[in-house]
Amino acid sequence: MHDPQHHTNPLAGLLDRYSVGTKHLADPAPSLDELRHMAAAALRAPDHAGLVPFRFAAIRGQARGRLADLFEQAALIAGKGTEDAGRDRHRALDAPLLVAVVARIDPGHPLASVHEQWMAVGGALTNLLNAAHVLGYAGKMLSGSKVRAAPVVAAFCAPGEQLVGWVVMGTALKAGSPKFNKPAPAKLMCDWP
Numbered sequence: 501m502h503d504p505q506h507h508t509n510p511l512a513g514l515l516d517r518y519s520v521g522t523k524h525l526a527d528p529a530p531s532l533d534e535l536r537h538m539a540a541a542a543l544r545a546p547d548h549a550g551l552v553p554f555r556f557a558a559i560r561g562q563a564r565g566r567l568a569d570l571f572e573q574a575a576l577i578a579g580k581g582t583e584d585a586g587r588d589r590h591r592a593l594d595a596p597l598l599v600a601v602v603a604r605i606d607p608g609h610p611l612a613s614v615h616e617q618w619m620a621v622g623g624a625l626t627n628l629l630n631a632a633h634v635l636g637y638a639g640k641m642l643s644g645s646k647v648r649a650a651p652v653v654a655a656f657c658a659p660g661e662q663l664v665g666w667v668v669m670g671t672a673l674k675a676g677s678p679k680f681n682k683p684a685p686a687k688l689m690c691d692w693p
């Protein structure tokens with residue numbers, strides 16, 4: 501649909517990003533170069549003391565099969581039946597590409613508190629999603645209890661790291677749309693009385 505505002509509003513690329521889940525994603529997925537371009541945007545997140553308390557791991561092509569094995573194991577560990585475990589397996593296989601989001605929070609840092617470091621992780625994730633969107637891709641951040649399953653954690657995290665989840669990414673078959681009723685901007689940006 502032609503949207504005349506899209507050409508005049510410099511924030512258009514930020515305002516029309518909506519998450520798109522796996523079932524509405526297809527190839528092409530971003531290349532490694534494009535993912536690194538997105539990582540450059542993630543590095544522009546506000547980050548007290550410049551700790552960069554995050555990193556990303558792209559799960560591309562055949563690697564999705566190994567992630568599928570881990571998703572299946574995590575489901576079985578969680579007590580799910582074989583049918584549900586098979587469905588979880590497909591959460592990795594059906595995504596054109598996944599990007600694991602790994603946080604590295606230093607609880608004893610003298611300057612940046614734990615919550616400030618998590619804010620940097622959130623800012624990085626947001627910039628990554630926005631960068632994907634303005635490059636013409638779509639995606640969704642997903643987590644679930646499997647981020648805490650021992651074999652999954654062992655596959656992604658070094659000591660001191662935490663797995664936040666995975667961003668599924670690809671080309672949208674269907675544009676994302678609002679899922680929640682969000683307040684008008686004037687409700688959250690007010691003059692201090």
Ligand SMILES: Cc1cc2nc3c(=O)[nH]c(=O)nc-3n(C[C@H](O)[C@H](O)[C@H](O)COP(=O)(O)O)c2cc1C
Pocket residue numbers: 517518519520640641642643644664665676677678679
């Ligand atoms: C850390 C994190 C984990 C999330 N995990 C899930 C998840 O497991 N399942 C899900 O449906 N949405 C999850 N979400 C929410 C979606 O990624 C998305 O933000 C939400 O559906 C709102 O969509 P929007 O981005 O279009 O506003 C998560 C978001 C964050 C920040």
